[in-house]
Amino acid sequence: MAKNTTPKPRSERKLVIQHWLIEQLKPYARNSRTHSPAQVAAIAKSIEQFGFTNPVLAAEDGTIIAGHGRVMAAQSLGIKTVPVIVASDWSEQERRAYVIADNKLALDAGWDEELLKLELGELAGAGVDLDLTGFSEADLNKLFGTVEDDVGAKAPDTSAQLEGLSYSIVIRCDNEQHQNKLLEDLEQQGIKAEALIS
Template structure:
């Protein structure tokens, strides 16, 4: 790689970042809640891409999720070497190219089943409850991880829509409740 274009991760204050006004990608409240859950579970794994002047090229949803979690600094990478046309095109390409990927159905089912068997919280994967039930071959809740010497109580909440369910799930996980999604 040309040394003039080597990438460096720099932590910046969220307040300094400027969303791209013509970003055609939208983010629902449900998706922001899912991104926030992912950030809580995995931490930052994908820095926000900037234009060299604090303008966001890619990572608008992650920034919204970080704000929701009350984060003040986030990792960023400057792509100041891109031309204006390249930056604007990358805003679109970054999102569209990710959509075009597919899944190996057998490996996906195996991986989700293994994670469920390990007691991992499948809700942070981004799949709907119906998709998870289909992947697991059951409409039942994935197995709960066993806690030793811990008193547990189960509360079942019937939501009117998947959107309401995602919103409530996000609120409860933010309050540090262990939640499982059911369909």
């Protein structure tokens, strides 16, 4: 009986993470995604705190497919080796398309702002440096609000990060009927509540 030699689809293949010297990696010359010094510094801070948690994706010749910013951050930290997944059986067209897709697909994600504010507020309350989340002070001020200073210009309100929060409790319901009943009970008690489906 002949053995089936049809390769598994990529989605079913086991990924192998290798560790490469950083000088073996080279940027894709036509990478259309840019990385500002501030963004590279933020990535570096994340790597320092959490480690290198997201491997670089590279072609066999070392050309980076995904991870340009992470490699730049690692270089700035003097890291000698980085984790790499090699796209060994990808065509040139697939590699070029993924360079764009990897960045664009991440941009299409959104935020549940109420949950984001809740998470960031609790982290700030626990003393976590919110710079580690990648949100700049300007981002946080926009999310939580700003105050005007004496001359009328918008200035960051350092207390706004906590004062602007709404404190919530998330209760998981078994079904929609349970959710509706619970919502009615809370409203009868004068508790502000809203139903969410996730």
